[in-house]
Amino acid sequence: MRVPSLLPLLPCLLLYTLQSSSVFSLSTDEVFFSFQINELSALNRLVQHLQLSIDSIDVATRTVTAYASTENFQALLEQHPQHEAKETGSPSASLPSMFDVLSLRGSIREAQKSLSLPKADSSSSSSTSAVVHSLQLRQRPSETGEAPVMSDKLTATSDVLSAYPTYEGYKSLVRGLAALRPDLCRVEKIGDSVLGREILLMRVSGDANDDKPSVLLDANMHGDEVVGLPLSLKLVQTLLQGYDSDARLKSIVNSSVLWFIPLRNPDGTYAGGDTTIRGARRFNSNWLDLNRNHPYMLMAEGPPGGRPIQTENEVFLDFVRTHNFTLGVNMHGGAEVINYPWDSIQERHPDDAWWRRVAKKYADAAHAVDPRYMSRFDNGITNGYDWYSVWGGEQDYMNHFRNTRMFTLELSRPKMPPARMLPFYWDRNKEGLLGFIEEAAPVFESLKGEAEGSQGEEGGAENEILP
Numbered sequence: 001m002r003v004p005s006l007l008p009l010l011p012c013l014l015l016y017t018l019q020s021s022s023v024f025s026l027s028t029d030e031v032f033f034s035f036q037i038n039e040l041s042a043l044n045r046l047v048q049h050l051q052l053s054i055d056s057i058d059v060a061t062r063t064v065t066a067y068a069s070t071e072n073f074q075a076l077l078e079q080h081p082q083h084e085a086k087e088t089g090s091p092s093a094s095l096p097s098m099f100d101v102l103s104l105r106g107s108i109r110e111a112q113k114s115l116s117l118p119k120a121d122s123s124s125s126s127s128t129s130a131v132v133h134s135l136q137l138r139q140r141p142s143e144t145g146e147a148p149v150m151s152d153k154l155t156a157t158s159d160v161l162s163a164y165p166t167y168e169g170y171k172s173l174v175r176g177l178a179a180l181r182p183d184l185c186r187v188e189k190i191g192d193s194v195l196g197r198e199i200l201l202m203r204v205s206g207d208a209n210d211d212k213p214s215v216l217l218d219a220n221m222h223g224d225e226v227v228g229l230p231l232s233l234k235l236v237q238t239l240l241q242g243y244d245s246d247a248r249l250k251s252i253v254n255s256s257v258l259w260f261i262p263l264r265n266p267d268g269t270y271a272g273g274d275t276t277i278r279g280a281r282r283f284n285s286n287w288l289d290l291n292r293n294h295p296y297m298l299m300a301e302g303p304p305g306g307r308p309i310q311t312e313n314e315v316f317l318d319f320v321r322t323h324n325f326t327l328g329v330n331m332h333g334g335a336e337v338i339n340y341p342w343d344s345i346q347e348r349h350p351d352d353a354w355w356r357r358v359a360k361k362y363a364d365a366a367h368a369v370d371p372r373y374m375s376r377f378d379n380g381i382t383n384g385y386d387w388y389s390v391w392g393g394e395q396d397y398m399n400h401f402r403n404t405r406m407f408t409l410e411l412s413r414p415k416m417p418p419a420r421m422l423p424f425y426w427d428r429n430k431e432g433l434l435g436f437i438e439e440a441a442p443v444f445e446s447l448k449g450e451a452e453g454s455q456g457e458e459g460g461a462e463n464e465i466l467p
């Protein structure tokens with residue numbers, strides 16, 4: 001299960017590759033890196049050509065962080081045989097996790113030709129003439145910081161934010177929560193990952209009737225963005241434990257159907273082994289980004305790039321195509337922001353005003369606890385495309401094909417904060433999550449008033465603007 005870490009070897013390997021045009025001979029793995037780009041408008045073509053998985057973009061500095069499989073990263077390096085290596089000796093003291101390895105000016109000049117990217121200004125100095133420069137390998141988020149506190153003994157009545165669950169601990173906790181209140185919660189396995197790990201679904205509602213406002217909450221499709229997993233379980237536990245004593249929680253559980261998939265990509269999260277999230281990976285075990293692997297709204301026949309729908313997404317699609325959801329939350333990490341549709345097109349969503357109101361409501365709830373949390377972007381919210389475009393993502397798939405108002409919830413700047421920080425993130429998101437779930441009822445009633453059967457039909461019907 002464990003794959004060898006390339007990081008300590010990469011600087012040497014890269015320079016060796018540059019000098020000899022040799023190829024990586026180690027096992028496939030995931031490479032995390034950053035670069036700066038002079039023209040952000042050229043990024044989309046670069047991404048498509050090199051199959052990079054963009055993680056985030058700092059628009060102010062035009063710094064892009066991205067993932068790639070070793071094969072695709074190698075392809076990036078091999079675009080031109082005469083790279084100009086820039087050695088910086090030992091890693092910077094101020095940035096100990098980075099290695100400033102090389103500049104790709106030669107490679108990118110070649111890419112400019114093949115991609116018809118904007119030509120560099122010939123009057124520019126050589127240091128600024130590249131479209132892409134300052135490529136830096138970065139330590140994977142799952143391999144930085146202190147070792148994660150893990151537990152296989154979390155129970156339905158214990159503090160589920162005291163540790164990250166092991167894989168076995170996760171499964172027993174999910175089943176324990178269902179056993180705590182079988183009248184309110186049931187669990188089922190909806191499929192297996194590529195490596196055979198279980199993908200579990202939890203349904204929370206006051207009865208068996210599915211014809212109610214419904215919300216789908218899923219997490220960890222990027223396996224190294226782990227905060228959504230314990231927060232999902234904490235939300236389920238809060239609803240079940242508070243049902244009898246808290247009128248608001250009882251109302252939410254009785255009036256809606258909540259579906260949880262807390263671990264969308266178990267092979268990514270437990271890539272380092274079932275007992276730890278150390279070594280977690282963004283990709284699934286085929287080294288593909290599940291959030292670039294859904295049917296795409298502008299290419300109904302399949303995901304971008306012609307890559308096959310991955311097993312984990314087949315499981316997900318089989319489930320969501322047979323159920324209707326009013327709203328959805330797709331949990332990620334690496335930033336703190338409410339990212340609302342669309343991700344892949346500049347055009348505004350038909351319900352853009354609704355989205356901006358609901359996103360602001362969520363951010364306001366977080367700011368009431370901590371004004372410094374979710375304080376970047378437009379005070380904690382952003383249109384997805386305005387941040388960076390994503391093709392084949394779950395959010396746009398659910399909005400476009402399943403008529404589900406799903407947004408991307410970026411929970412934490414560190415993708416893998418220590419377990420002792422989990423209560424920090426729960427405190428700042430509890431009210432936002434409950435408040436968002438309560439938005440399902442008016443949307444459900446509004447859609448019900450429209451043509452019968454319009455909700456949730458595959459085929460691209462978008463939501464109408466609420467009155």
Ligand SMILES: [Zn+2]
Pocket residue numbers: 222225332333
């Ligand atoms: Zn993510």
